[in-house]
Amino acid sequence: MKKEKGLKIVLICSIIAILTSAYLLYSHYATTDSFCDINPSISCDIVNRSLYSEIFGIPISLMALLTFIFIMIITISALKNKMNYKKVINIIYWLMILSVIFALYLIYIEAFVLYSICPLCVVLDILILIILIATIKLRRNLK
Numbered sequence: 001m002k003k004e005k006g007l008k009i010v011l012i013c014s015i016i017a018i019l020t021s022a023y024l025l026y027s028h029y030a031t032t033d034s035f036c037d038i039n040p041s042i043s044c045d046i047v048n049r050s051l052y053s054e055i056f057g058i059p060i061s062l063m064a065l066l067t068f069i070f071i072m073i074i075t076i077s078a079l080k081n082k083m084n085y086k087k088v089i090n091i092i093y094w095l096m097i098l099s100v101i102f103a104l105y106l107i108y109i110e111a112f113v114l115y116s117i118c119p120l121c122v123v124l125d126i127l128i129l130i131i132l133i134a135t136i137k138l139r140r141n142l143k
Contacts, residue, residue: 013134018065024061048121096131
């Protein structure tokens with residue numbers, strides 16, 4: 001994969017993830033139901049307001065939002081040649097490895113503890129995988 005194309009994929013996915021995470025953060029504190037509260041089995045609200053939606057009192061959606069803002073910033077820096085391309089790809093790669101591991105834990109919680117799937121969380125999981133695949137392909141070209 002070409003450098004610029006790969007970075008643009010990462011950038012677009014990170015922007016979509018920022019918007020999704022921002023909505024989930026808003027929804028976490030909202031007193032009304034979100035648009036993706038369909039039924040008890042498919043509900044952003046059940047998942048996003050559960051005991052498992054925070055770590056040490058910090059919403060997971062806020063952590064996701066900050067992570068994707070960081071990825072967006074360093075990706076833009078790499079596209080403008082203001083940051084070392086190889087370093088940026090490696091940072092994003094390792095962030096996505098950690099994100100996939102954490103996402104698998106959260107998927108387990110949704111499916112086997114809460115018995116409810118959050119559609120927007122699934123969107124974030126897919127974006128994490130797309131970014132990971134893009135960085136894997138970009139890392140291959142570094143060698």
